[in-house]
Amino acid sequence: MAGRFAxxxxxxxxxxxxxxARAVFGLMSASMILPLVLIVGYLFFRAWPVLSxxxxxxxxRHGMTDxxxxxxxxxxxxxxxxxxxxxxxxxxLAAIYLxxxxxxxxxxxxxNLAVINLAGVPSIVHALFGLGAFVYAARFxxxxxxxxxxxxxxxxxxxxxxxxxxxxSVPMAFREACWNVGATRWQTVRAVVLPNSISGILTGxxxxxxxxxxxxxxVMFTGAVFFKAVERGNLFPYxxxxxxxxxxxxLYTLATQxxxxxxxxxxxxxxxxxxxxxxxxxTAIVVRIWLRNRKKW
Amino acid sequence: MTRLRxxxxxxxxxxxxxxxxxxxxxxxxxxxxxxxxxxxxxxxxNKGSDTMVNVAQVWAExxxxxxxxxxxxxxxxxxxxGIAALLKxxxxxxxxxxxxxxxxxxxxxxxxxxxxxxxxxxxxxxxxYVHKDNPMSEINLEQLTELYAEGGKVTRWSELGVTIxxxxxxxxxxxxxxxxxxxxxxxxxHALGNRDFRLGSRDLNGSKEVVxxxxxxxTAIGYSGMGYATAAVKMLRVAPKAGAPAVxxxxxxxHDKSYPLARSLHVYTLGEPHGAVKAYxxxxxxxxxxxxxxxxxxxxxxVAGNATGALATGAPAPGAPPVPAASPPKP
Amino acid sequence: MDSTxxxxxxxxxxxxxxxxxxxxxxxxxSAIVFVAAIFFFVLxxxxxxxxxxxxxxxxxxxxxxxxxxxxTNVRYGTFALSVGTLSVxxxxxxxxxxxxxxxxxxxxxxxxxxxxxTLKVVIELLSAIPSVVWGFVGLTVMSKLIVSSTGxxxxxxxxxxxxxxxxxxxxxxxxxxxxxLKAVPDSFREAGVALGATRWQLVYRVLxxxxxxxxxxAVLLGVGRAVGETMAVLMATGHAVHIPGSLLxxxxxxxxxxxxxxxxxxxxxxxxxxxxxxxxxxxxxxxxVNLTADFVxxxxxxx
Numbered sequence: 001m002a003g004r005f006a007x008x009x010x011x012x013x014x015x016x017x018x019x020x021a022r023a024v025f026g027l028m029s030a031s032m033i034l035p036l037v038l039i040v041g042y043l044f045f046r047a048w049p050v051l052s053x054x055x056x057x058x059x060x061r062h063g064m065t066d067x068x069x070x071x072x073x074x075x076x077x078x079x080x081x082x083x084x085x086x087x088x089x090x091x092x093l094a095a096i097y098l099x100x101x102x103x104x105x106x107x108x109x110x111x112n113l114a115v116i117n118l119a120g121v122p123s124i125v126h127a128l129f130g131l132g133a134f135v136y137a138a139r140f141x142x143x144x145x146x147x148x149x150x151x152x153x154x155x156x157x158x159x160x161x162x163x164x165x166x167x168x169s170v171p172m173a174f175r176e177a178c179w180n181v182g183a184t185r186w187q188t189v190r191a192v193v194l195p196n197s198i199s200g201i202l203t204g205x206x207x208x209x210x211x212x213x214x215x216x217x218x219v220m221f222t223g224a225v226f227f228k229a230v231e232r233g234n235l236f237p238y239x240x241x242x243x244x245x246x247x248x249x250x251l252y253t254l255a256t257q258x259x260x261x262x263x264x265x266x267x268x269x270x271x272x273x274x275x276x277x278x279x280x281x282x283t284a285i286v287v288r289i290w291l292r293n294r295k296k297w
Numbered sequence: 298m299t300r301l302r303x304x305x306x307x308x309x310x311x312x313x314x315x316x317x318x319x320x321x322x323x324x325x326x327x328x329x330x331x332x333x334x335x336x337x338x339x340x341x342x343n344k345g346s347d348t349m350v351n352v353a354q355v356w357a358e359x360x361x362x363x364x365x366x367x368x369x370x371x372x373x374x375x376x377x378x379g380i381a382a383l384l385k386x387x388x389x390x391x392x393x394x395x396x397x398x399x400x401x402x403x404x405x406x407x408x409x410x411x412x413x414x415x416x417x418x419x420x421x422x423x424x425x426y427v428h429k430d431n432p433m434s435e436i437n438l439e440q441l442t443e444l445y446a447e448g449g450k451v452t453r454w455s456e457l458g459v460t461i462x463x464x465x466x467x468x469x470x471x472x473x474x475x476x477x478x479x480x481x482x483x484x485x486x487h488a489l490g491n492r493d494f495r496l497g498s499r500d501l502n503g504s505k506e507v508v509x510x511x512x513x514x515x516t517a518i519g520y521s522g523m524g525y526a527t528a529a530v531k532m533l534r535v536a537p538k539a540g541a542p543a544v545x546x547x548x549x550x551x552h553d554k555s556y557p558l559a560r561s562l563h564v565y566t567l568g569e570p571h572g573a574v575k576a577y578x579x580x581x582x583x584x585x586x587x588x589x590x591x592x593x594x595x596x597x598x599x600v601a602g603n604a605t606g607a608l609a610t611g612a613p614a615p616g617a618p619p620v621p622a623a624s625p626p627k628p
Numbered sequence: 629m630d631s632t633x634x635x636x637x638x639x640x641x642x643x644x645x646x647x648x649x650x651x652x653x654x655x656x657x658s659a660i661v662f663v664a665a666i667f668f669f670v671l672x673x674x675x676x677x678x679x680x681x682x683x684x685x686x687x688x689x690x691x692x693x694x695x696x697x698x699x700t701n702v703r704y705g706t707f708a709l710s711v712g713t714l715s716v717x718x719x720x721x722x723x724x725x726x727x728x729x730x731x732x733x734x735x736x737x738x739x740x741x742x743x744x745x746t747l748k749v750v751i752e753l754l755s756a757i758p759s760v761v762w763g764f765v766g767l768t769v770m771s772k773l774i775v776s777s778t779g780x781x782x783x784x785x786x787x788x789x790x791x792x793x794x795x796x797x798x799x800x801x802x803x804x805x806x807x808x809l810k811a812v813p814d815s816f817r818e819a820g821v822a823l824g825a826t827r828w829q830l831v832y833r834v835l836x837x838x839x840x841x842x843x844x845x846a847v848l849l850g851v852g853r854a855v856g857e858t859m860a861v862l863m864a865t866g867h868a869v870h871i872p873g874s875l876l877x878x879x880x881x882x883x884x885x886x887x888x889x890x891x892x893x894x895x896x897x898x899x900x901x902x903x904x905x906x907x908x909x910x911x912x913x914x915x916x917v918n919l920t921a922d923f924v925x926x927x928x929x930x931x
Contacts, residue, residue, distance in 0.1 A: 015826070017829070032754060035795055090655050114660040160659065187645075255763075255764050259508070282753070464781075482699075494695075497868055515781075
């Protein structure tokens, strides 16, 4: 910036301020990479003695002080799967409504506000809601069903928000072209808008997988238990009305409730949980980039 | 004219919606059946005392080998929660580290027409833990009251005549349990004479956490089940009052009733147990189940001199160690 | 039909589409339904204790004596818990806001596109770390660090909780802050450059004032995240129900209190209901914070 002008003291001051600012802000950004790397690295380091496929497939042994985490892992798979099965259709349809059908009146602003607030509800309040509504009022009792439905309500707003973004990114011209040939709103959505926003929708859903897997409070009070005996490696050990173990709750249990647990065990559980979550998120990011590159506009 | 065929996203979303409803319908129907009828034969729901949850978990684990077609679901929540769930008929077996109250037994008869039946499955000593470097070796209940109770005046180790090596600040770090814990209630009743705790102690959520915190903090003191001891802490001998002989928490002291802070561990069922639940309780009272109790650091029933262990509700179990401050069930 | 008649869609298709539109509209309003339902069901479990005798809302909100299971003198005072929430959140914001805004500015104005993509991925991954893992880190790693560097007797305290919460809220502040900065029209930047401003001067004198609403919203949403966090503070703040005397004192937050005691409160008891009442309080606090943030953001769109 100062190239063509004489380097007066004022210009020098500006340049120094600029470099300092750049350095400071750059350092601040870098300071976020550091915790991520350090945490993941340290957890891995402490978990190393125990990490193996055996650890994943085996059941907890000796009062949960040893052994593996299979019931918790498969329980989390159940909880995440069922909750997304419920929240994805509702979320996608709600986003279609908000983006394609809703006019800009007070009612729809209220709906918007509701989505924002639903996203900000603390996880413990979700747990209380699940307890009051699903466990007691709907009489599902403590079960995978109650826990999954609670998780579904929790992941709903973000699926709505990310689907809306994906739908909004489809150029208006596409829709106008459909209207010009006489398509109804639904036909437009189905034939043109949805197929072109699939990548964004998919990304949003995948990201919620990791959120649902990582939450503890909503499942702790509605359907996850301290312990349940399950066969090693069994992929279908639970019925909907059973309670289950969950990876997130298992980490909490191992860290705070089980005496004399083998040192590496809670670290290994944290690594499996964190690793799965990061893997899923990385997949979502890759999918998003790949699909974005395939877009033809 | 040509009809547009449904596209993949449509098909997927319709399929998803339908499956979601189908899944919730089956699940809902199944749940209602199970809650209205007696819980199914192959799943036993066990809930209650956090002190007993680790033992209960090992019982469930070992019982799986003895009876592979029975699944036991174990969760904590505290004696109060377990009993409350039992009274609603929501679970099969409740674990409690305290006696059931007459009011609770009454509520059970009102709600379900059955009375709770209790079984003594072991005993526990509530140990007072300090860091292993702490030179103190005994304490009496009056000192505990001065430390922990509302209105108590002791805040530093020097006031108790103790110097902890290597620390600059000798403020006592009081470690306690959260207010809804049975352990907390027991300590309040038998060590503090029912006075409320002073706020500001670290009220941890689990028996193991208490011992862990004491083990890493030289100026800490805490109370927890004797089965949770580790190498980093030591258990103090406890005297009922200043001047009386201090007793260490051992199996012998628990069953000859000389340790002031001992309590019996029970399981409760609604009415006499039948079928799989009866088999499970019989197994718990058998040598196999009692070995689990002993390995966990608690006092097994057989040693306490009570072979069958069946209790009438509301009355202290025969052979269960009583405690000095007269312990009728709380009103 | 003669060939000049307009082609008509089969009736079944028209009806099916109307039905589908009804389902879509229903899904759309579901968000309102769920928010209202959450408030309703939580309040429903809490309500009986509000009208029971011996319960005073004033005491609930402003007394520091939390004795829900006392044998002699039951008291439900959540003030110490509110102060706990406040202290941990304040410390977290003190750390997260400068770092978050700094990173947002860097991402938006200073760095090259490739670095930006990498950093954004890192921040997304940071925000994906589950709260219980953060709590575990606070309980094990951070606690030892704090004890060894400050000599505090116990490593789980306000400082620990504050640092962990800061790490959790930073991604929110960065992403929304970056959006806010990006939303400032390029014409502002071009005008500044035309006058000879350096990038830093641009940021400081033009962009920050222009984006201040969005940045405020970012901070508010970060606050909302911190206030509502449960598992991480449950494991990292030390569980002492009192007003903290220093950063190295243990506290308990409103959220952690519910999580710690709900499991052990028999359903239907007064203690249980008071915990639900605390949940209602939390819901209202985060509602206010989120509404304010949205209101502030809408202020920008109006311009």
